[in-house]
Amino acid sequence: MHNSSSGKSEKFAIRGVDGRARTGVFTTFHGDFPTPAFMPVGTQGTVKGVTPRDLKELGAQIILSNTYHLHIRPGDELIRDLGGLHRFCGWDGPILTDSGGYQVFSLPTLRKVEESGVTFRSHLDGAELRFTPERVVQIQENLGVDIMMMLDECLPYPATESATADSLAMTNRWGARAIAARRNPRCALFGIVQGGMYPHLRQRAVEELCALPFDGFALGGLSVGEPPELLHEMVEFSAPLLPPEKIHYLMGVGTPSDIVRAVGNGIDLFDCVIPTRSARFGRVFTRDGHINIKNAQFRKNPNPIEIGCECYTCQHFSLAYLSHLIHAKEVLAIHLATFHNLFFYQRLMREIREAIAEQRFSAYANEVLRREANSGAVADVDPRSVDPLS
Amino acid sequence: MHNSSSGKSEKFAIRGVDGRARTGVFTTFHGDFPTPAFMPVGTQGTVKGVTPRDLKELGAQIILSNTYHLHIRPGDELIRDLGGLHRFCGWDGPILTDSGGYQVFSLPTLRKVEESGVTFRSHLDGAELRFTPERVVQIQENLGVDIMMMLDECLPYPATESATADSLAMTNRWGARAIAARRNPRCALFGIVQGGMYPHLRQRAVEELCALPFDGFALGGLSVGEPPELLHEMVEFSAPLLPPEKIHYLMGVGTPSDIVRAVGNGIDLFDCVIPTRSARFGRVFTRDGHINIKNAQFRKNPNPIEIGCECYTCQHFSLAYLSHLIHAKEVLAIHLATFHNLFFYQRLMREIREAIAEQRFSAYANEVLRREANSGAVADVDPRSVDPLS
Numbered sequence: 001m002h003n004s005s006s007g008k009s010e011k012f013a014i015r016g017v018d019g020r021a022r023t024g025v026f027t028t029f030h031g032d033f034p035t036p037a038f039m040p041v042g043t044q045g046t047v048k049g050v051t052p053r054d055l056k057e058l059g060a061q062i063i064l065s066n067t068y069h070l071h072i073r074p075g076d077e078l079i080r081d082l083g084g085l086h087r088f089c090g091w092d093g094p095i096l097t098d099s100g101g102y103q104v105f106s107l108p109t110l111r112k113v114e115e116s117g118v119t120f121r122s123h124l125d126g127a128e129l130r131f132t133p134e135r136v137v138q139i140q141e142n143l144g145v146d147i148m149m150m151l152d153e154c155l156p157y158p159a160t161e162s163a164t165a166d167s168l169a170m171t172n173r174w175g176a177r178a179i180a181a182r183r184n185p186r187c188a189l190f191g192i193v194q195g196g197m198y199p200h201l202r203q204r205a206v207e208e209l210c211a212l213p214f215d216g217f218a219l220g221g222l223s224v225g226e227p228p229e230l231l232h233e234m235v236e237f238s239a240p241l242l243p244p245e246k247i248h249y250l251m252g253v254g255t256p257s258d259i260v261r262a263v264g265n266g267i268d269l270f271d272c273v274i275p276t277r278s279a280r281f282g283r284v285f286t287r288d289g290h291i292n293i294k295n296a297q298f299r300k301n302p303n304p305i306e307i308g309c310e311c312y313t314c315q316h317f318s319l320a321y322l323s324h325l326i327h328a329k330e331v332l333a334i335h336l337a338t339f340h341n342l343f344f345y346q347r348l349m350r351e352i353r354e355a356i357a358e359q360r361f362s363a364y365a366n367e368v369l370r371r372e373a374n375s376g377a378v379a380d381v382d383p384r385s386v387d388p389l390s
Numbered sequence: 391m392h393n394s395s396s397g398k399s400e401k402f403a404i405r406g407v408d409g410r411a412r413t414g415v416f417t418t419f420h421g422d423f424p425t426p427a428f429m430p431v432g433t434q435g436t437v438k439g440v441t442p443r444d445l446k447e448l449g450a451q452i453i454l455s456n457t458y459h460l461h462i463r464p465g466d467e468l469i470r471d472l473g474g475l476h477r478f479c480g481w482d483g484p485i486l487t488d489s490g491g492y493q494v495f496s497l498p499t500l501r502k503v504e505e506s507g508v509t510f511r512s513h514l515d516g517a518e519l520r521f522t523p524e525r526v527v528q529i530q531e532n533l534g535v536d537i538m539m540m541l542d543e544c545l546p547y548p549a550t551e552s553a554t555a556d557s558l559a560m561t562n563r564w565g566a567r568a569i570a571a572r573r574n575p576r577c578a579l580f581g582i583v584q585g586g587m588y589p590h591l592r593q594r595a596v597e598e599l600c601a602l603p604f605d606g607f608a609l610g611g612l613s614v615g616e617p618p619e620l621l622h623e624m625v626e627f628s629a630p631l632l633p634p635e636k637i638h639y640l641m642g643v644g645t646p647s648d649i650v651r652a653v654g655n656g657i658d659l660f661d662c663v664i665p666t667r668s669a670r671f672g673r674v675f676t677r678d679g680h681i682n683i684k685n686a687q688f689r690k691n692p693n694p695i696e697i698g699c700e701c702y703t704c705q706h707f708s709l710a711y712l713s714h715l716i717h718a719k720e721v722l723a724i725h726l727a728t729f730h731n732l733f734f735y736q737r738l739m740r741e742i743r744e745a746i747a748e749q750r751f752s753a754y755a756n757e758v759l760r761r762e763a764n765s766g767a768v769a770d771v772d773p774r775s776v777d778p779l780s
Contacts, residue, residue, distance in 0.1 A: 321478050
């Protein structure tokens with residue numbers, strides 16, 4: 001059983017539990033953030049289409065950026081010399097960076113995977129580059145981020161049991177090397193549990209990896225093209241195996257319904273490109289599923305995206321105006337749709353936290369799932385299967 | 391001599407004069423704005439890259455939008471039915487719309503010019519459309535703007551004396567028809583003085599057109615490709631001919647030095663795409679001329695665009711970060727550069743107003759001209775000679 005008194009980590013304090021769902025606070029050098037939390041994705045040191053002050057206003061408390069992209073351009077040493085990523089990108093709250101492993105394994109740039117590390121080519125200029133577990137920690141310490149992710153091998157779906165077993169074993173050895181490579185105690189370090197779609201391999205990965213003194217644990221190797229139900233099966237099986245006193249991060253997930261289901265299995269932290277990328281294609285979220293503002297039916301609609309929504313976009317602009325902007329290819333369409341979608345996600349997380357604290361999470365989650373199901377709208381953007389640059 | 395007691399117009403009150411330069415207040419249904427004023431250009435009902443609240447914050451007090459574009463998409467009747475352009479685009483301050491004449495004559499869509507009006511094709515779908523002086527007033531009243539511009543014929547440069555004489559005569563007859571077509575007293579109507587580069591024709595245009603009860607007068611047919619010195623010669627000759635008690639608007643101008651020179655000849659109102667369009671190409675303004683943030687020299691520069699600038703961009707972001715954003719093709723680059731450039735222009739106008747009020751305009755103008763000349767940087771974007779859609 002989890003409860004707040006069981007927390008052993010200095011960085012994470014659980015404040016309430018409701019079934020398997022937990023609400024808590026994670027402490028970083030750049031401030032605390034409440035969980036469950038959703039991190040807007042700022043791959044290249046900017047969440048596309050919004051400013052840092054927009055992010056504050058819409059309720060974001062931690063953002064994600066990308067080790068691979070920032071290492072290649074503008075360079076982690078340049079960012080270090082300019083005072084670190086926070087100063088560089090004008091965001092003074094917590095930042096988590098992924099390890100770059102996902103990009104190395106998903107972009108068509110991979111050259112060689114060895115026990116020692118990964119050799120790949122820059123997607124920008126073809127230059128040969130190398131990531132090792134140690135180098136990836138060093139890059140993230142150069143960036144000065146609050147939460148670093150270890151280098152892991154992220155297998156595609158499907159993968160054989162044998163390949164998955166070998167891969168997770170190497171990932172776990174890389175985890176030990178990442179721990180040994182840490183220099184800056186201000187930067188938390190999270191481990192990544194692999195094991196593909198094989199429960200017994202997930203169990204093995206947890207047993208080995210979670211013996212290491214990481215500050216948090218992620219479920220990796222999911223949302224890589226498997227059927228959604230398989231994703232949720234793996235989360236349901238794996239999340240309860242994670243050390244209860246540590247924060248649990250499900251990488252690259254997901255839709256609002258994915259998030260409430262994962263929270264119900266004990267996940268505390270999420271990132272996903274869905275709200276930002278969808279917005280750029282005109283897809284905006286409502287409590288009853290998403291709509292596409294390109295649709296002709298909105299051309300004369302005087303209402304906001306969602307009646308009652310308190311975001312800047314919904315308080316000031318009609319669907320008719322957003323429709324006009326997107327048809328006229330005006331950049332303001334991206335800003336206003338992104339602002340709304342990120343506000344929607346942050347409101348979802350706030351409501352989830354409140355529901356857990358008030359011991360009514362199950363009813364809240366069921367309501368989210370019911371409304372999304374009734375709408376007939378399912379997210380048509382797979383979060384990690386399309387252009388990894390976005 | 392001009393002075394505040396000579397003002398006969400109800401809408402415009404001159405508060406101070408310094409040589410030929412004037413400072414005053416123009417009153418509209420959506421509020422007053424101080425002059426000299428610069429209007430950011432929002433062709434399609436949005437100033438590209440910034441929100442209405444950004445415009446308020448950076449000091450804009452009136453914006454310009456475009457009759458031609460809004461008539462074609464989304465349609466002035468749709469905007470009227472949704473409560474007018476202010477509600478549609480979320481800007482509650484004054485709006486001026488140009489007449490569409492400039493677009494009709496500059497886009498490759500013109501079919502026929504007759505005394506009765508202009509026949510042209512939509513640049514979007516090729517549909518045949520027609521503007522008459524009456525129809526253009528009606529469209530702008532549908533939009534519900536604060537200041538309407540009469541339909542005029544805008545000749546290209548160069549044009550013969552004979553063609554210019556015929557054209558201005560027709561424009562003046564169109565002016566009388568525009569006056570007769572007005573229905574909504576909330577919408578001010580400005581006349582446009584043509585006459586090309588011929589001083590005696592400018593004089594003739596003023597004599598005829600300024601006898602009509604317009605609420606303000608614009609100098610049109612300038613900044614159409616003529617040498618900059620010729621533009622300033624024509625302004626120097628023409629502006630003093632305009633009724634001193636009315637507001638004087640120089641359409642489509644210009645660089646900071648163009649603006650201070652024109653103010654020195656009695657111009658009160660400006661619009662130009664330079665600050666917004668330049669920003670999208672990475673060109674940003676400083677008191678010592680503009681720089682291009684794409685330039686390799688800024689890649690590691692920890693300073694803001696302009697040290698001491700109080701805009702959001704300069705208060706939070708380095709040239710190195712802006713350089714990164716523009717090289718990474720991140721949309722935030724457009725926002726931050728546009729915000730700075732528009733802030734720069736609004737600061738220029740505020741300083742101009744203060745200098746006039748304090749009887750030191752000549753010294754201020756000379757300082758602006760000296761610093762821009764010393765920088766070696768001249769605006770490399772001709773405001774009205776490139777893509778009219780931007």
